Amino acid sequence: MHRADHRPSRRTFLDVTGALVAAGLTAGCTPDPARPGPHAPSAAATPVPVAATGRHQAGVTLPQPAQRNLLAVVADLGAAVAPGPLLAELGQAIRTLVAGADPRLLGLPPGDLTVTVGVGPRLVRTAGAPLPGAVDLPRFSRERIAPRARGGDLLIQICASDALLPPVVAAALLDQAGDRIRERWRQSAHRGANVPVGNGLSAPRNPLGFIDGIVGPHTTAEQRRDLWLAGPPAVAGGTLAVLRRMELDLPRFAALSVAEQEAVFGRHRASGVPLSGGTVASGPELGAKTPDGRYLVPVDAHVRRANPAVVGVGLMLRRSYSTDGPAPGLLFIGFQNDLRTFTATLTHMDASDALLRFTTTTASATFLILPGFDRQHPLGSTLFG
Numbered sequence: 001m002h003r004a005d006h007r008p009s010r011r012t013f014l015d016v017t018g019a020l021v022a023a024g025l026t027a028g029c030t031p032d033p034a035r036p037g038p039h040a041p042s043a044a045a046t047p048v049p050v051a052a053t054g055r056h057q058a059g060v061t062l063p064q065p066a067q068r069n070l071l072a073v074v075a076d077l078g079a080a081v082a083p084g085p086l087l088a089e090l091g092q093a094i095r096t097l098v099a100g101a102d103p104r105l106l107g108l109p110p111g112d113l114t115v116t117v118g119v120g121p122r123l124v125r126t127a128g129a130p131l132p133g134a135v136d137l138p139r140f141s142r143e144r145i146a147p148r149a150r151g152g153d154l155l156i157q158i159c160a161s162d163a164l165l166p167p168v169v170a171a172a173l174l175d176q177a178g179d180r181i182r183e184r185w186r187q188s189a190h191r192g193a194n195v196p197v198g199n200g201l202s203a204p205r206n207p208l209g210f211i212d213g214i215v216g217p218h219t220t221a222e223q224r225r226d227l228w229l230a231g232p233p234a235v236a237g238g239t240l241a242v243l244r245r246m247e248l249d250l251p252r253f254a255a256l257s258v259a260e261q262e263a264v265f266g267r268h269r270a271s272g273v274p275l276s277g278g279t280v281a282s283g284p285e286l287g288a289k290t291p292d293g294r295y296l297v298p299v300d301a302h303v304r305r306a307n308p309a310v311v312g313v314g315l316m317l318r319r320s321y322s323t324d325g326p327a328p329g330l331l332f333i334g335f336q337n338d339l340r341t342f343t344a345t346l347t348h349m350d351a352s353d354a355l356l357r358f359t360t361t362t363a364s365a366t367f368l369i370l371p372g373f374d375r376q377h378p379l380g381s382t383l384f385g
């Protein structure tokens with residue numbers, strides 16, 4: 001089939017479930033856990049299902065806010081394995097799992113289960129021309145990364161409100177892939193309670209006590225500009241993910257006064273309001289000074305060093321989760337349509353970000369999150385079809 005025949009049209013991409021969720025979105029609805037969706041059982045706390053199919057994969061912008069539990073599995077493909085059929089099979093299994101129709105789900109209700117699949121730079125390079133996602137992440141400071149935990153061919157990101165689901169879904173998908181893939185590392189992680197951060201959005205606190213996920217491409221226009229890949233057609237509708245697992249030195253951070261902790265981030269711990277004032281939704285005013293001429297947002301504060309305007313990059317969608325093992329920390333997950341958004345930001349942070357003193361990175365990888373799929377357009381078919 002000619003490439004152009006694969007180009008996603010909004011209409012052909014929506015299967016029944018997709019149409020239902022999309023209808024909710026065009027009506028401006030954020031999924032409301034208290035209001036069961038059309039496919040959900042009537043129990044009040046049942047999470048709203050998220051369509052597995054559509055122009056974009058689920059688990060990036062949807063659901064908002066993100067589910068409480070995540071399991072990321074990173075694997076390599078065997079040298080002789082063709083990615084196309086494997087990805088198509090995984091996509092089919094994902095649709096069946098999300099619909100609650102796979103016996104390997106053992107009767108567990110899928111709720112708001114999402115599975116997001118990405119392919120690593122080596123696989124992207126085998127698809128031919130230089131495509132977004134074909135470049136590996138460089139090394140940065142404060143890394144202590146075992147070879148096994150750097151890079152990888154395949155990311156399976158599984159999220160759900162029900163903590164029981166991710167390992168069960170991972171087992172089903174690994175069973176589906178069989179000996180065609182070899183697991184490299186996995187990380188399970190969780191998010192705390194959500195705090196409203198304005199504009200109808202909410203975000204959780206991270207293990208350092210600060211609200212995390214305020215600034216990002218949250219409007220449709222910002223997501224079109226900075227998040228989703230517009231082309232070439234093989235990757236349109238996808239995005240680039242960066243995963244960085246960081247251990248955090250909690251005792252050393254907790255030994256600081258609250259004011260010192262707030263200076264590390266440049267925002268107030270309790271409210272998330274920038275140290276330059278305003279509301280939690282206000283961007284930090286980086287030029288604002290005290291009467292004696294000191295910056296209200298210190299020169300080495302994280303929100304100054306990571307500020308997209310200062311760095312000269314677009315917005316990244318941060319969807320980080322807290323980890324409890326092997327050491328307490330953060331699984332940083334950032335999505336953007338240009339890898340430079342991440343690399344230039346971290347390079348700028350590396351020079352003097354006060355936050356980095358409390359972090360050691362122990363896993364690092366980037367993946368092309370494949371464009372969305374449905375029954376007619378198998379997962380990965382635009383790239384490996």
Ligand code: HEM
Nearest residue numbers: 206210211212213214215246303306307308330345346359
């Ligand atoms: C342990 C690691 C990290 C923690 C605990 C952390 C936490 C935070 C917090 C609390 C904020 C302020 C609130 C918000 O806008 O969400 C923030 C902002 C931000 N972080 Fe991080 N972060 C970490 C690592 C990173 C890394 C590795 C990057 C990218 C290279 C990054 C990029 C950003 C960006 C772009 C902002 C928004 C800055 C702004 O415009 O105000 N962060 N982070």
